[in-house]
Amino acid sequence: MAEPHVPHPDLPPPASAVGALGWLRRNLFSSPLNIALTALALYLLVTLIPPLLRWALLDATWSGEDRAACRVNSGACWTFIRVHFDQFLYGFYPEAQRWRVNAVVLFLIFGAVPLFLRSVPDSLKLRWGLGLLLAFPVVAFLLLRGGLGLPVVDTSSWGGLLLTLVIAGVGMTAALPLGVLLALGRRSDMPAIQTLCVTFIEFWRGVPLITVLFMSSVMLPLFLPAGMNFDKLLRALIGVTLFQAAYMAEVVRGGLQAIPKGQIEAAAALGLGYWKSMLLIVLPQALKLVIPGIVNTFIALFKDTSLVLIIGLFDLMNIVHNATTNPEWLGFSTEGYVFAAAVYWLFCFGMSRYSQKLEKRLHTGHKR
Amino acid sequence: MSEAAPAPARAPLSDQVMIDMQGVHKWYGAFHVLKDINLTVHKGERIVICGPSGSGKSTTIRCINHLEEYQRGQIVVDGQALTNDVKQIERIRREVGMVFQHFNLFPHLTVLENCTLAPIWVRKLPRQEAEEIAMRYLKRVKIPEQAGKYPGQLSGGQQQRVAIARSLCMNPKIMLFDEPTSALDPEMIKEVLDTMVALAEDGMTMLCVTHEMGFAKTIAHRVIFMDGGEIIEQNSPQEFFSNPRSDRTKLFLSQILRH
Ligand SMILES: Nc1ncnc2c1ncn2[C@@H]1O[C@H](COP(=O)(O)OP(=O)(O)O)[C@@H](O)[C@H]1O
Ligand SMILES: [Mg+2]
Numbered sequence: 001m002a003e004p005h006v007p008h009p010d011l012p013p014p015a016s017a018v019g020a021l022g023w024l025r026r027n028l029f030s031s032p033l034n035i036a037l038t039a040l041a042l043y044l045l046v047t048l049i050p051p052l053l054r055w056a057l058l059d060a061t062w063s064g065e066d067r068a069a070c071r072v073n074s075g076a077c078w079t080f081i082r083v084h085f086d087q088f089l090y091g092f093y094p095e096a097q098r099w100r101v102n103a104v105v106l107f108l109i110f111g112a113v114p115l116f117l118r119s120v121p122d123s124l125k126l127r128w129g130l131g132l133l134l135a136f137p138v139v140a141f142l143l144l145r146g147g148l149g150l151p152v153v154d155t156s157s158w159g160g161l162l163l164t165l166v167i168a169g170v171g172m173t174a175a176l177p178l179g180v181l182l183a184l185g186r187r188s189d190m191p192a193i194q195t196l197c198v199t200f201i202e203f204w205r206g207v208p209l210i211t212v213l214f215m216s217s218v219m220l221p222l223f224l225p226a227g228m229n230f231d232k233l234l235r236a237l238i239g240v241t242l243f244q245a246a247y248m249a250e251v252v253r254g255g256l257q258a259i260p261k262g263q264i265e266a267a268a269a270l271g272l273g274y275w276k277s278m279l280l281i282v283l284p285q286a287l288k289l290v291i292p293g294i295v296n297t298f299i300a301l302f303k304d305t306s307l308v309l310i311i312g313l314f315d316l317m318n319i320v321h322n323a324t325t326n327p328e329w330l331g332f333s334t335e336g337y338v339f340a341a342a343v344y345w346l347f348c349f350g351m352s353r354y355s356q357k358l359e360k361r362l363h364t365g366h367k368r
Numbered sequence: 369m370s371e372a373a374p375a376p377a378r379a380p381l382s383d384q385v386m387i388d389m390q391g392v393h394k395w396y397g398a399f400h401v402l403k404d405i406n407l408t409v410h411k412g413e414r415i416v417i418c419g420p421s422g423s424g425k426s427t428t429i430r431c432i433n434h435l436e437e438y439q440r441g442q443i444v445v446d447g448q449a450l451t452n453d454v455k456q457i458e459r460i461r462r463e464v465g466m467v468f469q470h471f472n473l474f475p476h477l478t479v480l481e482n483c484t485l486a487p488i489w490v491r492k493l494p495r496q497e498a499e500e501i502a503m504r505y506l507k508r509v510k511i512p513e514q515a516g517k518y519p520g521q522l523s524g525g526q527q528q529r530v531a532i533a534r535s536l537c538m539n540p541k542i543m544l545f546d547e548p549t550s551a552l553d554p555e556m557i558k559e560v561l562d563t564m565v566a567l568a569e570d571g572m573t574m575l576c577v578t579h580e581m582g583f584a585k586t587i588a589h590r591v592i593f594m595d596g597g598e599i600i601e602q603n604s605p606q607e608f609f610s611n612p613r614s615d616r617t618k619l620f621l622s623q624i625l626r627h
Contacts, residue, residue, distance in 0.1 A: 284476050
């Protein structure tokens with residue numbers, strides 16, 4: 001007769017592997033080198049943090065309306081930021097019309113709420129998102145630019161964070177679909193389309209964004225017929241979009257290459273045509289794979305918007321720079337740039353965190 | 369496998385021709401991979417294709433739904449000539465289901481969505497109707513309870529059964545199987561073969577590339593042996609296994625029946 005098998009009981013892990021002490025030992029004091037690095041890091045923190053805190057918070061000035069207020073304390077003069085805050089947000093957008101900018105932001109926030117609710121089913125989210133994607137640009141353009149009874153605010157007076165967000169937002173929403181099309185074109189069976197896409201991608205990747213912006217604002221008008229002069233912002237938007245689309249195309253192509261041929265064959269065998277099999281089968285998987293790359297491109301784009309200062313657009317960076325050269329507020333460029341850096345960081349970090357959450361949520365179990 | 373199950377009736381066959389391959393040749397570059405393939409499959413007929421690896425079995429059945437192009441000869445599927453016209457190819461693919469060695473389920477969709485995708489987007493069925501059909505076929509392959517899961521959460525055998533259900537949801541007239549059990553662990557092979565036997569009992573026209581000889585004996589009307597891109601021999605399973613005509617068939621059978 002066979003002996004019954006008694007399963008080995010599950011034992012708790014040894015104490016040194018768990019708990020706070022275990023964590024400390026493993027991560028901070030596991031070897032002489034690790035101990036030395038821990039000590040060095042502690043030393044740096046101790047020497048750097050207190051003066052930074054003193055400058056930014058303890059000895060800083062917040063009140064007052066002019067630079068005289070900042071003579072007393074030795075720390076940062078946040079008064080400079082406070083006084084210019086609205087300008088940093090809206091640029092030279094007329095004060096009486098700034099509610100329109102706020103309305104656009106509110107429209108976007110409330111419009112986007114359903115997209116972030118867990119209780120809304122994905123299919124509805126998709127339709128809602130597409131609707132928002134179509135409706136938002138129209139509403140935003142009408143509100144920001146004017147018309148239909150609203151006084152027109154010329155794009156030359158748009159500025160600050162508003163302008164940064166407009167360039168980044170348009171750049172992202174236009175560059176992604178364009179990049180997807182370019183990536184699909186580059187993998188097309190049709191030689192003409194393939195050549196066209198490769199040429200486009202390699203051209204735009206081969207020139208610096210600064211050159212693109214210069215060309216769009218200085219050289220393009222030379223080629224256009226006299227009298228035909230379109231908006232400087234529009235030209236910058238087109239330049240930024242085409243430039244980023246080329247990068248996006250390569251990111252997306254990486255994702256397309258990772259999709260096994262069997263997926264396309266299975267879709268084809270079910271009778272799905274090219275576009276349906278791309279839209280329903282290949283792209284959802286490919287884009288999910290390259291979320292980190294897409295967000296990386298978005299973040300680069302967000303920061304690259306600051307280059308429009310060289311063609312005389314007053315985005316966040318340029319408007320802060322402009323304020324620091326104001327004779328009444330000379331000497332506060334550190335505060336200005338720290339503020340600008342903090343705003344850029346906030347947005348970029350936000351995008352990064354959101355992408356990580358998205359990646360986790362879209363994970364559907366291990367693949368074969 | 370299902371020796372106990374009664375063999376599905378093998379005769380009489382309808383004389384309606386479902387697949388007609390005439391003088392099909394195919395080259396990969398200079399490599400002549402299919403050489404003069406002639407094959408006629410009648411409605412309700414079940415054919416097992418076997419042969420050594422690289423002999424062109426997959427390529428042959430993949431020509432039938434035009435996953436592979438061919439350079440000479442002609443193929444008629446369900447009365448429609450297979451041309452290079454994309455619309456015509458898509459029309460034929462709607463009637464021809466295919467099950468792959470590696471399942472090729474869509475990992476970003478749930479089991480139910482895998483099954484409803486083509487009925488909704490190709491057959492243009494309303495979602496609700498597509499879901500009802502999908503559940504019916506998921507029941508038939510005995511995994512309705514997995515409908516909400518993703519393919520990555522299922523075992524290999526379950527995935528292959530979903531793949532079969534996914535094809536059946538298009539209500540195809542012909543089913544092609546390309547080594548459906550070769551990527552499975554031994555204990556899962558039976559569940560997939562049982563599903564296929566049930567399908568055979570319903571009178572589905574089937575072309576099956578497989579080395580499961582027990583399966584071939586039970587359900588096939590005809591066994592085809594391929595080697596070097598040619599059909600070497602075809603016969604009823606009884607004749608094929610007990611009385612192979614060519615030396616190559618004998619050698620092949622001695623190799624695969626040994627274990
Ligand atoms: N895309 C391809 N390019 C070149 N040769 C191929 C390709 N696909 C298959 N072959 C070759 O064609 C032959 C037949 O392949 P296949 O039909 O897959 O064989 P089987 O399914 O019988 O194992 C093999 O020699 C294989 O190497
Ligand atoms: Mg094969």
